[in-house]
Structure formats: C-alpha cells, structure tokens
Amino acid sequence: MPEQLVLDLPFRAAMGRDDFFVSDANAAAVAGIDGWRDWPGAKMLLVGPRGAGKTHLAHVFAAQTGARILSAADLPMADPATEAEAKALVVEDADTLAGDLPAEEALFHLHNAAAARGTALLVTAAAAPQRWGLRLPDLQSRMQQAGQLTLAAPDDALVTAVLIKLAADRQMALTPALLAYILPRIDRSLAFVQAFVAALDAEALAAKQKPGTRHVRAVLARHPE
Numbered sequence: 001m002p003e004q005l006v007l008d009l010p011f012r013a014a015m016g017r018d019d020f021f022v023s024d025a026n027a028a029a030v031a032g033i034d035g036w037r038d039w040p041g042a043k044m045l046l047v048g049p050r051g052a053g054k055t056h057l058a059h060v061f062a063a064q065t066g067a068r069i070l071s072a073a074d075l076p077m078a079d080p081a082t083e084a085e086a087k088a089l090v091v092e093d094a095d096t097l098a099g100d101l102p103a104e105e106a107l108f109h110l111h112n113a114a115a116a117r118g119t120a121l122l123v124t125a126a127a128a129p130q131r132w133g134l135r136l137p138d139l140q141s142r143m144q145q146a147g148q149l150t151l152a153a154p155d156d157a158l159v160t161a162v163l164i165k166l167a168a169d170r171q172m173a174l175t176p177a178l179l180a181y182i183l184p185r186i187d188r189s190l191a192f193v194q195a196f197v198a199a200l201d202a203e204a205l206a207a208k209q210k211p212g213t214r215h216v217r218a219v220l221a222r223h224p225e
Contacts, residue, residue, distance in 0.1 A: 021161040028149065029057060030060075032147075043147070046122060046149050051153075051187075051188075051193075053151055066086070067089055076103050089120070093125065094123045098134050108139040128148065159190075163193060166197040172211060178212065200219050
C-alpha cells in the first residue's frame with residue numbers, strides 16, 4: 001500500500017487549567033499555584049525535572065494572574081522597574097543563568113523591584129536554588145527565602161491521561177490494549193509524550209491505518225527514550 005503524504009502542520013499544546021491533569025505527581029504544586037494570593041513574600045519557586053509540566057503550570061498561573069512570562073535569557077535585556085509593573089511575573093528556567101553574573105544581577109534586581117511593588121513572582125527551575133551554582137550571594141539568599149513547590153516526574157496516571165488527551169486532540173483513538181503496550185515503553189517526560197503522540201499520528205496517517213503496536217514500535221525505533 002502506498003504511503004500517504006503527511007503534512008507537517010504545527011500543533012499547539014493546550015496550556016489552560018482544564019488541560020492540566022492532576023495526579024499524585026503534581027497535586028501539591030497545583031494547589032500551591034491556585035493559592036498564589038497566600039504566598040509568603042508574594043514569591044514562589046516551582047521546581048521539577050524537564051518534562052514535568054513546569055511551563056504548563058506557569059501558564060496556568062499567568063492565566064489566573066495576568067502574569068508576564070520571561071525566560072531567564074530575557075532578563076539581561078529587561079528593565080526591572082518596568083517589568084515589575086506587570087500584574088504578576090514568571091521567570092522560567094532561572095537555574096540556567098547560574099554563573100552568568102550579569103544575568104544573576106538582572107534576576108536580583110527584578111526580584112527586588114517585584115518585592116517593592118508587591119508583584120507576585122513565580123520562578124521555575126530544574127532544582128532547588130542551593131544546587132544552581134549561583135555566584136551572587138544576595139540572589140542566593142533571596143531565592144532560598146522563597147517558598148518552594150515541587151513537581152515530580154509524571155506518574156503512570158498522568159502519562160496515561162496526557163496520552164489520551166493529546167491523541168484525542170488529533171482525532172486519534174488509543175485503545176486500552178494499545179495504551180497498556182505504550183506505557184512501559186516511553187520516557188516519563190511530558191515533552192517526550194507530546195513528541196511521541198505526534199510521531200505516532202504521522203506514522204498511522206502515512207500507513208492509512210488506525211494506530212497499533214506496529215506503529216508504536218516504528219516510532220520508538222526512531223525516537224528512543
């Protein structure tokens with residue numbers, strides 16, 4: 001059977017609160033984000049491994065608060081006083097600026113400007129601040145004073161829910177038997193799950209068939225964990 005031409009169309013991941021599945025791996029962090037008005041000092045760290053859902057949860061916070069989202073790479077070009085005028089702020093991947101003194105100073109000044117205005121500040125990172133390797137002691141102390149919410153790596157319940165949702169978004173049905181086959185064979189990362197579903201959809205479309213174990217094996221052969 002000739003393969004069907006598959007167009008590589010962009011797929012936008014949903015980032016709303018209703019699209020964020022709650023499981024034991026993230027329930028405490030979700031509750032902490034929902035309770036942002038009660039954060040001590042109006043600041044919080046959101047810590048978790050890559051693919052655990054930090055960016056999605058940061059967007060949930062932004063939707064609740066009207067927060068402006070900045071990446072760590074944006075900070076050296078940002079004006080702290082202007083940014084602190086936002087309703088709330090998110091700084092993503094703050095641990096990646098460690099060792100870059102101008103970037104560390106930029107985060108320090110942004111933190112202080114937000115604190116002076118009472119602007120809620122959410123900072124995401126892969127690890128707790130004592131493990132970042134910061135060179136600026138004042139920034140180290142400010143980050144360690146913040147509360148901390150932790151996202152664990154996605155558990156089976158969360159991975160299953162995300163598989164079903166992403167497949168449904170592509171009008172692709174995954175049977176219980178196929179889900180049981182997939183689950184022990186894929187990486188526990190939401191980023192990997194998204195890439196896997198996209199590749200499985202393309203594989204099934206190219207073969208003009210419903211997704212099955214043959215398609216899963218083909219995808220995993222090209223995209224190992």
